[in-house]
Amino acid sequence: MPLQEIPAAFWRGGTSKAVVFRIGDLPPDRADWDPVLLGVMGSPDPNGRQLDGMGGGISSLSKVCVLGPATRADADVDFTFAQVPVGAGPVDYGGNCGNMIAAMGPAALDLGLVPAPADGMARVRIHNTNTAKVIVSHFPVRAGQAETDGALAIDGVAGSAAPIRLEFLDPGGAKTGRLLPSGAAVDDLSVAGRVIRASLVDAANPCVFVAATDLGLTGAEHPDLLAGDKAFLSTMESIRRAGSVRMGLAPDPEGAAGIQSIPKIAIVAPPRDATLLSGAMLPADRVSIMVRMLSMEQPHRAVPITGAICLAISARIPGTVAHAACAAGEGPLTISHPSGSTLVDAELSGAQAVSGSVYRTARKLFGGAVFFRG
Incomplete structure (x- = not known):
């Protein structure tokens, strides 16, 4: 042919x-x-x-x-x-x-x-x-x-x-019609016999945010290290599927498995010194929050822009996992990721996300x- x-x-x-x-x-x-x-x-x-x-x-x-x-x-x-x-x-x-x-x-x-x-x-x-x-x-x-x-x-x-x-x-x-699809800033998700605290936020793309420390991590891990940790990947996928169901994106975990691109899932942490993929050091005092995000079940080597927008907006919502990890007050946020940093601005008015801006x-x-x- x-x-x-x-x-x-x-x-x-x-x-x-x-x-x-x-x-x-x-x-x-x-x-x-x-x-x-x-x-x-x-x-x-x-x-x-x-x-x-x-x-x-x-x-x-x-x-x-x-x-x-x-x-x-x-x-x-x-x-x-x-x-x-x-x-x-x-x-x-x-x-x-x-x-x-x-x-x-x-x-x-x-x-x-x-x-x-x-x-x-x-x-x-x-x-x-x-x-x-x-x-x-x-x-x-x-x-x-x-x-x-x-x-x-x-x-x-x-x-x-x-x-x-x-x-x-x-x-x-x-995707869900609500900034906080479950109505809560933090949800308790039952995953493999344990309870994981997660923030389910839908802005630009729906995302599930988990505190790195709740999984025994720092948030500064190299993506190759995470990619080689089969137990971590399995846990993150189980959390993602549970979050998808709680957000109303899928009827059950099996249905969530068939929707791989959303929700995104990430671990977040307060700023700390991090070694980038280039080998350079990104000091903690230059960033607002750490993130390691997964896409299609693999650790991302940077951060998806819609994920960065969602993270920045989540960090402005009191009570979320991201809000607890964020070191910045008012103004744009600098997000630390494996390749470096991304500057994102998020504007909220009460419970409404007005806009999110980024330069590429x-x-x-x-x-x-x-x-x-x-």
């Missing part, structure tokens, strides 16, 4: 990379998307490397973004995110990807889905169809194209580039057509 091809581009957004499609180039029936996306990314791959596709063998490099005309009046473009499994399993459309959103404004401009502004700042309102939320992307434009040169360096990406400010509007209740960078890597086995 001859290879099939579809027009596509490949973009880096923050600390992730994804194949980007225009919605009109994919099958009109979304039920037919999965075989295409799996074939494009080289999944399922029993070797875990996706060498026969565009994927990179880990969750942050196995993503697809689909752009199209806006379907709501308060947006300029629609964005659908697909998390493609490296191994067996279905494509997951359950959540959003904050890193790849950094690329969606420039990509929409590149595809002609939004008009090119004059030199200066572009403002693109992105409707994420996965969460029904709008994220506003602000980025510089020169000669009708998104500017790539700039002085912003983000941990986990070499060099510097033009800054992209992402403003997540009204991020609370992205993005760049188009190639454009053309992607070939795959049908």
